[in-house]
Amino acid sequence: MDGSDSFIIKILDNAEVKENLLENLEFVYKKLLVYSEHDVTKLRLLKGYFKSLNNEAPFDLFGKVFLTFLFGVFATNLSNGNIINYFTRVTSHEIDVSQIFQTVVNLSMLIIMFLIGIVFIIRDIFANKKRTKIIEEILDVCIKELESKK
The missing domain is CATH 1.10.287 (Helix Hairpins)
Incomplete structure (x- = not known):
């Protein structure tokens, strides 16, 4: 079930890596929101998935x-x-x-x-622990942002 690499490739398809770290993080943030259709439930599901990848197998x-x-x-x-x-x-x-x-x-x-x-x-x-942890943190920010808009 570990399709995190293919998921990340799908989300960041044709993405330009920029020098500015904040621009890259903001790009991932926006892509995750679009992918989840701004739905908190879908974001929580994604967060749970990435959190399970970060746990020790x-x-x-x-x-x-x-x-x-x-x-x-x-x-x-x-x-x-x-x-x-x-x-x-x-x-x-x-x-x-x-x-x-x-x-x-x-x-x-x-x-x-x-x-x-x-x-x-x-x-x-x-190999993938750091990347999945960063995506998990960005998902957490997305969830908090959407919940604060409600």
Whole structure:
């Protein structure tokens, strides 16, 4: 049911992004009013929908727990010296330069792949939270404005 991206694209179709933040917010405000036909009930429904998107889903919670676990394992091994011991054990033998270089490159690639994976997980978890929160706040302003006109 998460069609927030398609909804936002539909609402802001052919919109020009301007330098002025207030003009952009006012544009979204007017578009939401037009989309809801100035109906408070429709605005409340939209607000409820966006509010539900901002609440933590099980996947969000799992992602946070998983990241915390990974960082905990990494920090524990780093503080205990296990990672440094591994590097010294690998490089302490008499190995020619090409094998050392290959080991360093392999370990570097693994670390880079791990960091890229973490970045993508974080980005996926928090990608739309800010945008939907802003739209929820604008919907709240629309509702208050329409109720004050009555």
